Amino acid sequence: MIFSEKQIESIAEMLKSIAHPIRLKILCFLMEGEKNVGEIESEFGSTISNISQHLTVLRKANIINRRKEANFMYYTLKDENVSNLMRTIKINFCSDS
């Protein structure tokens, strides 16, 4: 085993945060670039409260960043590692590119 117990726990935590239909859709959407909560909400149903809660989960798992501008919150994928992971998922598990 190459990984430490701590590392395993944190990677599992991160994957768990991605492994939800709504959060996965949010992340796919964020691959396009920065979006605010309203934009995310209108892209696919659910309530804005629910979206916000899912964004919190992603943020606590270190998957996304947020930036405040006026009373809007703009979200982005955290870093290249996250982008790489999302791209790999897309390439390997989505029939159409």
Added chain:
Amino acid sequence: MIFSEKQIESIAEMLKSIAHPIRLKILCFLMEGEKNVGEIESEFGSTISNISQHLTVLRKANIINRRKEANFMYYTLKDENVSNLMRTIKINFCSDS
């Protein structure tokens, strides 16, 4: 959005199956090649019953295959897509390669 709802659901399901410390460790171990339940059990604690249940989760999520030989069950990663995903996780989220 490029993905269909069904595709999203199934990818989320698959990621959820990976997103657990014990299952993640099992998958890392299987990157080395085929292993039976006893080998997996002795590699890291937990009971054999618990391991078996986690293996069932992974198998139902189409992440691993199994093969019977005498009264041993041998498990492997399902395909290249799964290997690619595991490799990406390893490269991007494990400090030491």
Added chain:
DNA sequence: ATTATATTTTAGTATTTATTAAAAAGATAA
């Protein structure tokens, strides 16, 4: 100030998932 807009937080309930222990099933060996 008051109202409106955008987002987050809290609280409650329902659902899902994990863990443990015991029982069962299947294959081999004595």
Added chain:
DNA sequence: TTATCTTTTTAATAAATACTAAAATATAAT
């Protein structure tokens, strides 16, 4: 056929997660 070994299944309880609706916060506009 009885015993043994490997693995799976079942059942019960505990713990984590998800969803809804309501309340709260913060900024902007009137």
